[in-house]
Amino acid sequence: MRALGIVLAGGNSRKMGALSHKRAISAMPIAGSYRSIDFVLSNMSNSHIQKVAVITQYNSRSLHEHLSSSKWWDFGRKQGGLYTFTPTVTPDNSNWYQGTADSIYQNLLFLKRSHEPYVVIATGDCVYKMDYNKVLEYHIAKKADITVVVKEMPEDADVDRYGVVRMNDDGRIEEFEEKPMVARSKTVSCGIYVIRRRQLIELIEKSAEEGRHDLVQDILIRYKDVKRIYGYRIESYWRNIATVEDYYGTNMDFLKKEIRDYFFKQYPDVYSKVDDLPPAKYNPGAHVRNSLISSGCIVNGTVENSILFKEVFVGNNCTIKNSIILNDVYLGDNTHIENCIVESRDTIRANSHHVGETGIKVVVEKNERYVL
Amino acid sequence: MYRIIRANAVKVVPFNEIVCYNELGSVICGIREAYYYVSRGDNMIKKEMIAMLLAGGQGSRLGVLTSKMAKPAVAFGGKYRIIDFPLSNCINSGIDTVGVLTQYQPLKLNTHIGIGIPWDLDRNVGGVTVLPPYEKSSESEWYTGTANAIFQNLEYMENYNPDYVLILSGDHIYKMDYEVMLDFHKESGSEVTIASMPVPIEEAKRFGIVITDENKKIIDFEEKPENPRSNLASMGIYIFNWKVLKEALITKADQPALDFGKHVIPYCHEKGCPMYCYEFNGYWKDVGTLSSYWEANMELIDIVPEFNLYEEYWKIYTKSEILPPQYIAQDSVAERSIIGEGSEIYGQVYNSVIGCGVVIGEGTVVRNSIIMNQTHIGDHCTIEKAIIDEYAQVGSGTQLGTLPEKENDTRPDIYNSGLVTIGEKSIVPANVKIGKNAVVFGETTAADYPNGVLDSGRTLIKVGDGK
Numbered sequence: 033m034r035a036l037g038i039v040l041a042g043g044n045s046r047k048m049g050a051l052s053h054k055r056a057i058s059a060m061p062i063a064g065s066y067r068s069i070d071f072v073l074s075n076m077s078n079s080h081i082q083k084v085a086v087i088t089q090y091n092s093r094s095l096h097e098h099l100s101s102s103k104w105w106d107f108g109r110k111q112g113g114l115y116t117f118t119p120t121v122t123p124d125n126s127n128w129y130q131g132t133a134d135s136i137y138q139n140l141l142f143l144k145r146s147h148e149p150y151v152v153i154a155t156g157d158c159v160y161k162m163d164y165n166k167v168l169e170y171h172i173a174k175k176a177d178i179t180v181v182v183k184e185m186p187e188d189a190d191v192d193r194y195g196v197v198r199m200n201d202d203g204r205i206e207e208f209e210e211k212p213m214v215a216r217s218k219t220v221s222c223g224i225y226v227i228r229r230r231q232l233i234e235l236i237e238k239s240a241e242e243g244r245h246d247l248v249q250d251i252l253i254r255y256k257d258v259k260r261i262y263g264y265r266i267e268s269y270w271r272n273i274a275t276v277e278d279y280y281g282t283n284m285d286f287l288k289k290e291i292r293d294y295f296f297k298q299y300p301d302v303y304s305k306v307d308d309l310p311p312a313k314y315n316p317g318a319h320v321r322n323s324l325i326s327s328g329c330i331v332n333g334t335v336e337n338s339i340l341f342k343e344v345f346v347g348n349n350c351t352i353k354n355s356i357i358l359n360d361v362y363l364g365d366n367t368h369i370e371n372c373i374v375e376s377r378d379t380i381r382a383n384s385h386h387v388g389e390t391g392i393k394v395v396v397e398k399n400e401r402y403v404l
Numbered sequence: 405m406y407r408i409i410r411a412n413a414v415k416v417v418p419f420n421e422i423v424c425y426n427e428l429g430s431v432i433c434g435i436r437e438a439y440y441y442v443s444r445g446d447n448m449i450k451k452e453m454i455a456m457l458l459a460g461g462q463g464s465r466l467g468v469l470t471s472k473m474a475k476p477a478v479a480f481g482g483k484y485r486i487i488d489f490p491l492s493n494c495i496n497s498g499i500d501t502v503g504v505l506t507q508y509q510p511l512k513l514n515t516h517i518g519i520g521i522p523w524d525l526d527r528n529v530g531g532v533t534v535l536p537p538y539e540k541s542s543e544s545e546w547y548t549g550t551a552n553a554i555f556q557n558l559e560y561m562e563n564y565n566p567d568y569v570l571i572l573s574g575d576h577i578y579k580m581d582y583e584v585m586l587d588f589h590k591e592s593g594s595e596v597t598i599a600s601m602p603v604p605i606e607e608a609k610r611f612g613i614v615i616t617d618e619n620k621k622i623i624d625f626e627e628k629p630e631n632p633r634s635n636l637a638s639m640g641i642y643i644f645n646w647k648v649l650k651e652a653l654i655t656k657a658d659q660p661a662l663d664f665g666k667h668v669i670p671y672c673h674e675k676g677c678p679m680y681c682y683e684f685n686g687y688w689k690d691v692g693t694l695s696s697y698w699e700a701n702m703e704l705i706d707i708v709p710e711f712n713l714y715e716e717y718w719k720i721y722t723k724s725e726i727l728p729p730q731y732i733a734q735d736s737v738a739e740r741s742i743i744g745e746g747s748e749i750y751g752q753v754y755n756s757v758i759g760c761g762v763v764i765g766e767g768t769v770v771r772n773s774i775i776m777n778q779t780h781i782g783d784h785c786t787i788e789k790a791i792i793d794e795y796a797q798v799g800s801g802t803q804l805g806t807l808p809e810k811e812n813d814t815r816p817d818i819y820n821s822g823l824v825t826i827g828e829k830s831i832v833p834a835n836v837k838i839g840k841n842a843v844v845f846g847e848t849t850a851a852d853y854p855n856g857v858l859d860s861g862r863t864l865i866k867v868g869d870g871k
Contacts (some may be wrong), residue, residue, distance in 0.1 A: 062730030
């Protein structure tokens with residue numbers, strides 16, 4: 033591949049509520065056994081991008097733990113590799129990353145020392161499969177300066193948290209608004225950009241000189257009339273997880289057969305860190321319906337329309353409905369959980385009752401784990 | 405203190421000065437100008453204990469399960485293979501150098517082991533090495549016996565200059581800390597230590613039995629005795645002092661079919677080596693027959709199994725190819741079962757061990773069965789007490805193990821206990837009935853089933869050297 037990859041995984045979203053208290057959004061668990069960043073890393077690996085930088089800042093420990101080895105995505109090669117960049121103090125700079133453009137600027141040497149002609153920039157909080165080579169071909173064919181991957185959202189979708197674009201018939205982006213109050217189109221930016229490496233270095237250096245730090249506001253929107261910025265439509269499944277509702281919805285999408293088959297059975301694969309966990313175990317009293325169960329789970333109760341992540345223990349007589357139970361949760365006997373997301377490594381005491389009445393309830397109890 | 409430039413050896417000389425030499429043996433840095441002959445022997449790699457894992461046997465009593473792969477490569481417990489247990493024991497016991505001796509049908513085993521990544525045995529020095537028999541300038545031969553296989557790899561062991569060598573076999577299910585056994589070996593002043601475990605005295609005649617004094621010193625052996633004098637059965641796990649092992653193997657090299665139990669251990673005993681018995685009291689299961697293999701799998705699904713895979717501190721590692729979670733559909737049942745990653749259950753599963761990537765169709769009922777990786781079962785089947793190997797396809801409406809029991813017509817010693825056995829990559833057409841103690845292997849069609857029935861005890865093998 034003639035591109036290197038940059039994954040922007042540093043941000044936080046207040047819309048994730050308590051779920052982002054202890055982890056970066058890119059480290060959010062997805063579909064039972066993956067993390068959000070696995071999708072972008074697998075896409076890059078499958079597009080033969082060999083050199084990838086992950087830029088992290090907010091709650092980066094969780095992400096570093098997941099990226100402890102690059103071998104899961106096949107980046108552990110003599111050529112290329114997986115780099116993680118957290119803010120560092122240097123003689124010239126003692127600031128945190130002040131924005132997406134600044135985070136690249138602070139690691140500009142990485143770009144300058146590379147030889148790949150193009151850069152693919154993507155975020156770590158989206159669930160999709162994509163061959164970036166297709167975008168690059170489009171980028172070259174359109175003689176674009178920057179290509180932005182865009183998605184047509186359904187008519188009824190609420191797009192006010194996205195960058196909203198309008199393209200002309202040729203695909204050139206004519207309007208680009210970040211998080212508009214009233215959106216004038218349903219075409220949103222997916223946060224995936226293809227750009228020539230030298231062009232990127234030039235734009236980033238210029239912005240830094242002017243004290244501008246944001247990739248979208250200060251480069252894409254500011255330059256949209258000067259530079260040829262094109263939109264590439266993604267037709268397949270793409271979903272951003274950065275709100276509680278979208279996170280819940282994205283996970284629940286995996287209960288649909290066509291989505292599961294698309295991600296799990298069709299080439300190319302999605303890779304993730306392998307935990308050595310035993311197979312899931314169903315004891316007498318287990319009643320599981322329309323659910324995804326990950327390895328290491330032990331089920332003694334009823335689970336319906338739910339997703340159990342790794343190593344969840346479901347006690348006797350429990351009822352779990354329409355819920356997401358994150359990794360390593362212990363649910364005591366007779367617990368009732370409905371319309372909830374239960375935070376990982378939690379212990380829910382016996383006879384607890386949690387129901388999300390109006391929306392999705394995020395359950396964080398932080399109880400001590402009883403050792404049996 | 406010194407920079408080592410293109411030196412190929414570092415040696416501590418008298419007065420504790422570090423001196424570096426170049427290829428010609430001349431001093432390139434150091435305080436004293438001295439000339440020493442540098443022998444590689446002083447600078448050898450050193451491993452305290454290395455393991456040699458015997459994984460070349462066929463395990464013919466597992467019938468069609470081992471017709472295309474060695475017994476250590478047979479799947480076990482949903483996602484594992486039998487060899488995962490000794491390999492995980494090694495790394496959990498701190499042994500990072502393991503030679504795996506392969507001979508019979510090694511392809512699956514080689515693919516599984518690779519460079520040892522799943523067990524953290526991909527090391528710069530040591531790690532896992534697959535050791536097949538190889539051609540020599542004279543006297544090339546296959547591995548003719550357990551000890552002969554080790555003898556042919558003396559050079560491999562020499563490389564690591566070990567103090568102790570652990571001999572393992574790749575066909576048992578157990579968790580054992582070999583380091584504790586080594587401590588016992590050192591403390592007792594033993595030169596050969598045999599791990600053994602107490603078995604019921606009436607079963608003792610199936611095993612090699614060791615007879616010990618009150619200090620666990622071995623005073624005698626009996627191989628499958630009629631009237632056993634002790635109930636301590638040898639587990640086929642030995643720790644040898646390297647020098648003792650090397651001497652014994654070289655001395656007995658001309659013995660045909662050189663075997664540890666039959667030749668090497670008795671030789672060491674006659675020679676008067678101090679030999680001790682390390683008593684092991686945990687779970688240990690020989691899965692050498694189809695019925696014991698089936699039982700050991702079924703024991704995993706007890707509420708608190710005797711052999712617990714869910715313990716944190718002694719993990720069993722394996723090569724995991726499939727990541728996604730399993731899907732349990734709306735009108736399905738999964739009870740008293742363990743199910744591997746990526747499987748999709750649309751039917752009912754009771755008392756069964758299901759591997760990874762298995763699909764069980766709508767309306768199908770599976771009871772008391774083992775279904776291995778990537779096997780697809782159609783809709784509305786009934787499957788009772790069956791062992792279905794990897795990548796098999798069973799058509800819809802098929803009934804396995806529902807007919808009255810009859811003895812197997814070819815190998816009643818292998819296919820018994822009422823089990824139905826379906827071999828690897830077999831195809832079973834739709835709407836047929838297969839009886840108990842029957843075996844199917846290969847791509848079968850409806851024509852192979854007169855009136856849609858393969859009666860109990862019948863053997864239907866349509867591929868090469870199925871036994």
